[in-house]
Amino acid sequence: MKILALNCGSSSLKYQLYNWDKKTVIAKGVVERVTIGDSFIVHEVPGRENYRKKYDCPTHETAIHLIVKTLTHATHGVVTDMSQISAVGHRVVHGGEKFTCSVLINDKVIEGIKEVQHLAPLHNPANISGIEAAQVILPNAPHVAIFDTAFHQSMPEKAYLYPVPYEWYEKHGVRRYGFHGTSHLYVSKRAAVLLGKPQKDCNLITMHIGNGVSHCAIQSGISVDTTMGLTPLEGAVMGTRCGDIDPAIPAFIMEQEGHSAKSIDSILNKKSGLLGITGKYTDRRDVIDWAEAGDERCQLALEIESYRLKKQVGAYLAALGRVDAIVFTAGVGENASLIRQKALEGLESLGIELDIEKNKKTFTKSGETLISTAQSKIKVFVIPTDEELVFTEDVVGILEGTYSDHLTFPYTFSSNDTESEEVVQSQRLTA
Secondary structure (H helix, E strand, O other): OEEEEEEEOOOEEEEEEEEOOOOEEEEEEEEEOOOOOOOEEEEEOOOOOOEEEEOOOOOHHHHHHHHHHHHOOOOOOOOOOHHHOOEEEEEEOOOOOOOOOOEEOOHHHHHHHHHOHHHOOOOHHHHHHHHHHHHHHOOOOOEEEEEOOHHHHHOOHHHHOOOOOHHHHHHHOOOOOOOOHHHHHHHHHHHHHHHOOOHHHOOEEEEEEOOOEEEEEEEOOEEEEEOOOOOOOOOOOOOOOOOOOOOHHHHHHHHHHOOOHHHHHHHHHHOOHHHHHHOOOOOHHHHHHHHHOOOHHHHHHHHHHHHHHHHHHHHHHHHHOOOOEEEEEHHHHHHOHHHHHHHHOOOHHHOOOEOHHHHHOOOHHHOOEEOEOOOOOOEEEEOOOOHHHHHHHHHHHHHHOOOOOOOOOOOHHHOOOHHHHHHHHHHHHHO
16 A cells, blocks of 8 residues: 655655565655745655755645656656555644644545645645645545644643633633654654553653744643744744744834834744844854854843753743653754754753764764753653654544554554564655
8 A cells, every 4th residue: 555645835746665574665755945936846755866956836736746747757757657555644734723633635524634734824825735736637536634723722721722802712712732753752652662661651841943843742642732822922932933022023124114013023934043043144053153253142042042042941840840751853953963962062960961972973864863861860762753654544444443543552663562663664765
């Protein structure tokens, strides 16, 4: 059984084709710069050189067609035709309160996604476009929606409600939803395996740090708080997003500089964060390189981000009371040893002791790695995330009738038996 996972972003479309029977990645890739010009595809097949091609993709539908063309290409493809694909899993960023787990897509589900798209105007329309385009290309294959927000629907009211007029929640759904749910799900289940404990006995702080950043407080195996809110703008300092700021700042700047609400929203989402501080960079590699070269604004950006990360660790330690492990994941979390070090330094009195040398040598390619000392009361892991495997397993579970929700579903990677470890290892070797 071959499962295609599609992850439609606002200006990109990631994909992965997975052989469920052999538990291996057949191919994966990404179409970059969708809708904004100069778009291109990077296609990866284990054992082959990467294939890259420029191709104009003014819409996500065009990008879907490009992926199909590439997967079935006589030279670079991996299937002769799309009928060989058994099912498709689609990432949907925002499910609101309507969707608390992955679901088989039908007309009612699409309508439900459209009803909450105002909560994620940069992402849900793209997700819907991807679903509808894929349904045209694969009309006979089942399509499944996997929601970023679903993992966090276990949060209690005290964590998800804002201290604003309650009618805003009743009328407009204003509340904390959280994002990166499949990533937090995957790494939290893997952390439980590494700890040798049932997930229901684990308290964790998971830190997804990429261009977008979110942290999650996991108590007894479930999400009880997360840093992103109604939208992905809240929380940590990000590549271009501001994260937490004084809520009076937007109104103040609108009045001072005459910005519209749409303009100020764009600035906070696309021109703030590390880009706003440095004036140039969003990539942490650039920020670190220039900080080490003496650029004061890059040094400041690095200090601000690390300081905010450290404060969030402290907040979630207080919220959880007992913490078994801290987990770093995603592009920056897996590869930026300096940011990990600066986020945790000085926390020895709280039971967190980083192995500095081991931390420096740990990257995504290192796989799942313990980077705390033997004396550290709270373990610190780097765990490469695998959202596409979550998509795939949800799809298979729904097709086979074994999936009810992410809380009870027996994911293969949540067990420490030999077969489960082989799945994780094959993903690492073929990714």
